[in-house]
Amino acid sequence: MEQRKLGTQGLMVSAQGLGCMGMSDFYGTRDEAESIATIHRALDLGVNFLDTSDAYGPFTNEELVGKAIKGRRERVIVATKFGILRDKPVTGGGWAPVIGINGRPEYVRACCEASLSRLGIDCIDLYYQHRVDPEVPIEDTVGAMAELVREGKVRYLGLSEASVQNIRRAHAVHPISALQNEYSLWTRDPEDAVLPLLRELGIGLVPYSPLGRGFLTGTLKSPADFAADDYRRNSPRFQGENFTKNLELVDLIRKMAERKGITPGQLALAWVLAQGEDIVPIPGTKHRKYLEENVAACAVVISDEEMREITAALPAGVASGERYPESMMKLLNR
Numbered sequence: 001m002e003q004r005k006l007g008t009q010g011l012m013v014s015a016q017g018l019g020c021m022g023m024s025d026f027y028g029t030r031d032e033a034e035s036i037a038t039i040h041r042a043l044d045l046g047v048n049f050l051d052t053s054d055a056y057g058p059f060t061n062e063e064l065v066g067k068a069i070k071g072r073r074e075r076v077i078v079a080t081k082f083g084i085l086r087d088k089p090v091t092g093g094g095w096a097p098v099i100g101i102n103g104r105p106e107y108v109r110a111c112c113e114a115s116l117s118r119l120g121i122d123c124i125d126l127y128y129q130h131r132v133d134p135e136v137p138i139e140d141t142v143g144a145m146a147e148l149v150r151e152g153k154v155r156y157l158g159l160s161e162a163s164v165q166n167i168r169r170a171h172a173v174h175p176i177s178a179l180q181n182e183y184s185l186w187t188r189d190p191e192d193a194v195l196p197l198l199r200e201l202g203i204g205l206v207p208y209s210p211l212g213r214g215f216l217t218g219t220l221k222s223p224a225d226f227a228a229d230d231y232r233r234n235s236p237r238f239q240g241e242n243f244t245k246n247l248e249l250v251d252l253i254r255k256m257a258e259r260k261g262i263t264p265g266q267l268a269l270a271w272v273l274a275q276g277e278d279i280v281p282i283p284g285t286k287h288r289k290y291l292e293e294n295v296a297a298c299a300v301v302i303s304d305e306e307m308r309e310i311t312a313a314l315p316a317g318v319a320s321g322e323r324y325p326e327s328m329m330k331l332l333n334r
């Protein structure tokens, strides 16, 4: 698998990573055995960049990843995150609501120690601040993260959903290797200001939800298909009229994919991969068959003419509905 460089500090990862969040949280049923088999298959296929967070589960996703990489540590680049606070799961089924952000230096240190323990490793390869804490100057948070680098507990630093001002301020404290933001055929937000800044500073982009939380694969047919505790039931793009309108977008993607003899999800991933050598998407799946399909997208070439056609069919801002419920939109640092 092609390797890509994230940032100027020397972090090399496979061109496509694996998002592990859905193995423990947000997207319906869980199957630990198949999830671990998916991680092992990823490593065998050369996908070495695993993405988790202490917020996923919460906590259980790091434990799952730790279990899967035991005895395979040297083959893996482990990325995890701190900073998002979750409540208890809603009684009677439902994901644990996000209730806040913490970027205080002492909290950063405590989270790092706890993540290392759950992952069963002695150094995190890429440590992200999951959301910027508006109450704490980013210099303080990144200062604490930089100390962890000096102590050998973390190798590279990242941010997620940070504003252009905060990316610049953070990078002045310690080089930031990667920004993890939502970026896909239906979420083009980073293109206006964030991506140009990342390129100016030499920071890589790690697009999360590159398959639109599954929507762009064309396999989701109705909001009624989601399990009662599936997070997407709360997400505007997956509700009512928005869902129906967004299905029309998937139809366009499907038609273009069919002409190339690939799946809609592969077209969506190939499009993200084609946006630059400094971009490493992390599609999430807990199924080996989906993983194999997604990895095959690395070999898909999109011609200039096809790129123009895709962009014309799906211009920025085309999706119906916000990408998060209101309570979570507020946590984005813009």
Ligand SMILES: NC(=O)c1ccc[n+]([C@@H]2O[C@H](COP(=O)([O-])OP(=O)(O)OC[C@H]3O[C@@H](n4cnc5c(N)ncnc54)[C@H](OP(=O)(O)O)[C@@H]3O)[C@@H](O)[C@H]2O)c1
Binding pocket: 018, 019, 020, 021, 022, 023, 027, 051, 052, 130, 160, 161, 180, 181, 207, 208, 209, 210, 211, 212, 213, 214, 215, 217, 219, 265, 282, 283, 284, 285, 286, 287, 289, 290, 291, 293, 294
């Ligand atoms: N920084 C942040 O704030 C943030 C936010 C969200 C996510 N993330 C990270 O980014 C990763 C990826 O994002 P994501 O999981 O939200 O969204 P995604 O990668 O866009 O989509 C994941 C969904 O697509 C389904 N899927 C994957 N491949 C498929 C295929 N080939 N055919 C049909 N369905 C397929 C998965 O199903 P199955 O699960 O059933 O296999 C899952 O429901 C996460 O795992 C997480 O690590 C970060």
